[in-house]
Amino acid sequence: MVTMQDVAQRAGVTKQTVSNVVSGRVAVRPSTAARVRAAIDELGYVPNLVARSLATGSTRTVGLFVPTVATAFYADVVEAVEDALEERGYHLLLCTTRLDGERARRHLAGLTSRSVDALLIAGDRDLLDHLPLLANARFPVVLCAWETAVPERFPVVTIDYDYSGYVAGRHLRELGHERVAVLASPTHAVRVEGFRRAFADDGLTIPDSAIHMAPEPTFRGGIAAANTALAADPEATALFATHDVLAVGALEAARDAGRSVPHSLSVVGHDGSPEGLLSRPTLTSVALPKREMARQAIELLLRADATSGPSVISRQLLRPELIVRDSSGPPARIRRSSHGSVHRT
Amino acid sequence: MVTMQDVAQRAGVTKQTVSNVVSGRVAVRPSTAARVRAAIDELGYVPNLVARSLATGSTRTVGLFVPTVATAFYADVVEAVEDALEERGYHLLLCTTRLDGERARRHLAGLTSRSVDALLIAGDRDLLDHLPLLANARFPVVLCAWETAVPERFPVVTIDYDYSGYVAGRHLRELGHERVAVLASPTHAVRVEGFRRAFADDGLTIPDSAIHMAPEPTFRGGIAAANTALAADPEATALFATHDVLAVGALEAARDAGRSVPHSLSVVGHDGSPEGLLSRPTLTSVALPKREMARQAIELLLRADATSGPSVISRQLLRPELIVRDSSGPPARIRRSSHGSVHRT
DNA sequence: CTGAAAGCGCTTACAG
DNA sequence: CTGAAAGCGCTTACAG
Numbered sequence: 001m002v003t004m005q006d007v008a009q010r011a012g013v014t015k016q017t018v019s020n021v022v023s024g025r026v027a028v029r030p031s032t033a034a035r036v037r038a039a040i041d042e043l044g045y046v047p048n049l050v051a052r053s054l055a056t057g058s059t060r061t062v063g064l065f066v067p068t069v070a071t072a073f074y075a076d077v078v079e080a081v082e083d084a085l086e087e088r089g090y091h092l093l094l095c096t097t098r099l100d101g102e103r104a105r106r107h108l109a110g111l112t113s114r115s116v117d118a119l120l121i122a123g124d125r126d127l128l129d130h131l132p133l134l135a136n137a138r139f140p141v142v143l144c145a146w147e148t149a150v151p152e153r154f155p156v157v158t159i160d161y162d163y164s165g166y167v168a169g170r171h172l173r174e175l176g177h178e179r180v181a182v183l184a185s186p187t188h189a190v191r192v193e194g195f196r197r198a199f200a201d202d203g204l205t206i207p208d209s210a211i212h213m214a215p216e217p218t219f220r221g222g223i224a225a226a227n228t229a230l231a232a233d234p235e236a237t238a239l240f241a242t243h244d245v246l247a248v249g250a251l252e253a254a255r256d257a258g259r260s261v262p263h264s265l266s267v268v269g270h271d272g273s274p275e276g277l278l279s280r281p282t283l284t285s286v287a288l289p290k291r292e293m294a295r296q297a298i299e300l301l302l303r304a305d306a307t308s309g310p311s312v313i314s315r316q317l318l319r320p321e322l323i324v325r326d327s328s329g330p331p332a333r334i335r336r337s338s339h340g341s342v343h344r345t
Numbered sequence: 346m347v348t349m350q351d352v353a354q355r356a357g358v359t360k361q362t363v364s365n366v367v368s369g370r371v372a373v374r375p376s377t378a379a380r381v382r383a384a385i386d387e388l389g390y391v392p393n394l395v396a397r398s399l400a401t402g403s404t405r406t407v408g409l410f411v412p413t414v415a416t417a418f419y420a421d422v423v424e425a426v427e428d429a430l431e432e433r434g435y436h437l438l439l440c441t442t443r444l445d446g447e448r449a450r451r452h453l454a455g456l457t458s459r460s461v462d463a464l465l466i467a468g469d470r471d472l473l474d475h476l477p478l479l480a481n482a483r484f485p486v487v488l489c490a491w492e493t494a495v496p497e498r499f500p501v502v503t504i505d506y507d508y509s510g511y512v513a514g515r516h517l518r519e520l521g522h523e524r525v526a527v528l529a530s531p532t533h534a535v536r537v538e539g540f541r542r543a544f545a546d547d548g549l550t551i552p553d554s555a556i557h558m559a560p561e562p563t564f565r566g567g568i569a570a571a572n573t574a575l576a577a578d579p580e581a582t583a584l585f586a587t588h589d590v591l592a593v594g595a596l597e598a599a600r601d602a603g604r605s606v607p608h609s610l611s612v613v614g615h616d617g618s619p620e621g622l623l624s625r626p627t628l629t630s631v632a633l634p635k636r637e638m639a640r641q642a643i644e645l646l647l648r649a650d651a652t653s654g655p656s657v658i659s660r661q662l663l664r665p666e667l668i669v670r671d672s673s674g675p676p677a678r679i680r681r682s683s684h685g686s687v688h689r690t
Numbered sequence: 691c692t693g694a695a696a697g698c699g700c701t702t703a704c705a706g
Numbered sequence: 707c708t709g710a711a712a713g714c715g716c717t718t719a720c721a722g
Contacts, residue, residue, distance in 0.1 A: 001483060003699060014709050029707060049460040050398045051699030054714050059395060070420040078414050079441055094439040096424055113394040219623040278564040348715060359693050374691060396715030399698045
């Protein structure tokens, strides 16, 4: 392997001069620099990043923990983080924890040895128990995409999930819906709260009986929850699903139940994921500012690394944005026939 | 930061002894080892991986290039690679190239500085032009998930895409289909060839006019291509889509066209992606052995790294497997009415 | 089984 | 602007 020393010899200078040329930190006489650069090319010299890291104490690598990568949300987060890092010349060390606490712990222990300059943990509640491990970490840690149970000791930049629920509710209220149901995943309580508040603002209460838990966060789970909801309250004119995949399931359930969307039933999702564009009708949803979140988290992380002071425990909340598409509209007027069955106009 | 030296001092030994205890490579007297371990705990010592890497020449990190992570196929590849690495105590440095050659080149240049022990490049044709850069790499390189234009100079472990098309065709032939159409993405020529061969085996020719290119590799693209195909040949009894997302679009198009699946039309996809389980009906598809591919690629890579000899340019082909679900069945008998319109029984 | 030495390839002050 | 020295924290032979 060709080292800086080899280049120096070839160019007739010392390796410090080569270092100065390579780093550009110290001015070098143009003619010398040219000679050095020629030697570098001739020898095919490539600096050894590991040696540099040991000398500087910086690997220019940051670790990212995500529960999985096989989900539109986290896939986007990963790519957004990577982009933010690349702009700054950093590399990405990826760990997917797969909702496996033990696996997470192992990874954490590995990283603690400081092969990274900083660590970003995205929405991984399974890590919570092992977070104390991070107290000994030699690098700053920031949390992002955290919805519930946000640990106190770390800075976090996340999305205002309460507001995302609220904005969905607001939309349905503005359309004129009064009687609605919610399809939720167990971990999405905050979204549901926000959604209810939008109705409460207008003096409307969404009873607990109108909140239906999806058996699983999948298309099928959405169908099942929607079937339950539609059966429990045939007069509900709109469904809010806390997750787009549930909403797409709801669309399917509505079709099976002969409820046309949005004419006889409005459906609003959450996440603004691509599948909402593919569904029929296309899905009104709350888009999450993932890129912005990634950027701010990385910025926080890298600033903390630079100052290497204990990072200020700050809390940044980003506002999601409603995307109105074809699955939501004003409620149909409802009239009751004498024998109690429901017709929509 | 507490170093090995600090631990040594505390335990009253030299740092080599500490090193021996930590690495476990050299036997240490139990009582001494205990003392060292106690010191490690008291001081909260964590070894510095960077220093170790410089000394050993190994970072225990491997780089992975993928076009994106926002696709079921590559998301699975990434997680499979990560699993294979974790078993061996390696970390994963991830680079998504986003079909951006320039971006890929930058990453490549960065990695060439050897912050990784090995590099796995998954199906990224955009890298092709920059591959010569890798000639100077200080680590072995292996290609995987490569479908076309496989470079000669690198080992590759990939899927037998010709066979995957073949197996889809075989399935349709066994069901009795004779007249079929293909929905394809431009980069899937190999799959199409294999598919055609299954028919050719029985003396049946699939004309070029029955191959329909999807305008984009999406749900909408699938709908569009299926519409074209169905209009071009209403008598086709089956559709093979080279990509599940196209197949799911075809399902939608079939529904719109009043063709019931599989009764009046069979649809076979490719990739065995999760969406095939969510569609209605569920999708018959060709499952790709991604985990096995990842495992073998990593094994090849790490072996090459260990021997550090020039890796043998081998070519490993893995066999995909047909998953029969509800979207395929025998063709309906077709009878023509006197005025030429088509009825199915 | 334990200790003294050299070295991994770079960078960072510090003289000249 | 360029060179000599020390050091980053570990590991790897090599003596004792």
